[in-house]
Amino acid sequence: MMKGYRSGPVSGQGQAPILNQNCIMTRFNNAPHHVAATPQTIVCGYFDATTAPVLTVPAGTEVIIDTVNGHRHELPNDPFLVVLPEHRPILDSVARWPGGHLLTGPVAVEGGRPGDALVVDILGVAFRQNWGFTSVEPLLGTLPEEFPDYLLRHLTIDTATRTAKMPWGGALQLEPFFGIMGVAPPPAWGRISSVIPRAHGGNMDNKVLIPGTRVLFPVFNNDVLFSVGDGHAVQGDGEVCVTALETSLTGHFRLDVQKGMDLSQPRAETPTHLITMGFDEDLDQAAKHALRDMLRRLGESYGLAKADAYILCSLAADLRVTQTVNVAKGIHCMLPKAALPQM
16 A cells, blocks of 8 residues: 555455346446446547536545447447447537547546545446457557558457457457546646546556556646546557557546645556556656656655665566557556565
C-alpha cells in the first residue's frame, strides 16, 4: 500500500464479475450507481473541462460504468456476433471529434479540487459482447511505412473461457482493461484529443491496469470529472499496429479523493507493484518522466534519498514500454513491493 493517502484494501479484489446465462451482459453487486452507455452519456474523441457531468457522487462511492467501442465501419455483419442495441443509436447521435474514442462520462466526484488526487479502485471489468475487432490503419502504428493498406479483423470472444479465437488458428487468453481512463484536463487546455495521453491520463493503453489495481490521477477541476472508454480484451505492450482487441466493457470502480496529493501525472498500484508513468513523443523522455516520478514517490512515501532510490530502481524496477502509437508514447516503471524499504 502506498503511503500518503487514505484508504483501506481494495474491496472486491480477485472477485470475478457476474455474467448472465448468455455470458454477454454484465451486472455487479453492491454498487449504488450505474451509468449506462447512451447518447446522453457518451462523448466522442475528446476531454474537455466544460463537459457537464452525467452523474455526481460523493467521494468514496462505487460506480458501474458501461462503455461501447467501435464505429460503424468496425461493426460486424455476422449475425452470431452480437452488436449491443444501444451501439448504433449512439453512433447516430453523438458528434464525432477527431480523437474518435467513445467515452462514457464524465462522472463528478464531490470535494475534489485542483491539487488533490482522484483515487480510482478498479473493482471489476467484464465483457458486454462476444466479439472484438483489431485493425491496421494506414499512416498509423509503429511501422506505418510497411503497412499502407487498411485491414480489419473481427475475433470471436468466448466470455466463459476468456479467450479469443485467432483467424490463423489457436486462441489468446484475454485480460480485459480500459485503454482510456482520465480526468478533465486543465481549463486552459480547452478541448483536447482523446488520442494523446497526458497528465490527465486519457489514452494510456496500460495493460496492467486490471481489476485489483488502484490508479491515481491529478485533479485539475472542481469535482474531478472522470471518464472511461476504449475497452480492450487483450493487448501487448506497445500496441504496435495501433489497436488492441477492441471491445465493449463494463467497469466497476470506487472513486475517492485524496486531498493535497499534488501529482504531476498518473500513478498506480497493484497488490504486488508500485507503478509510475511517463508520456512523451520521445520514448527516452517518457522513460525519464516515469523514472523521476518513481524516485519522487520513493522519497515521499518511504523516505529514501534520491540517490538511494535511483540505485534501488536500477536493481529492482522494470521500465516497460506501454505503447508506441499514441503520438505521446508511454513508459511505465514497475517496482516490486517486495523490494521496498521495511518501515
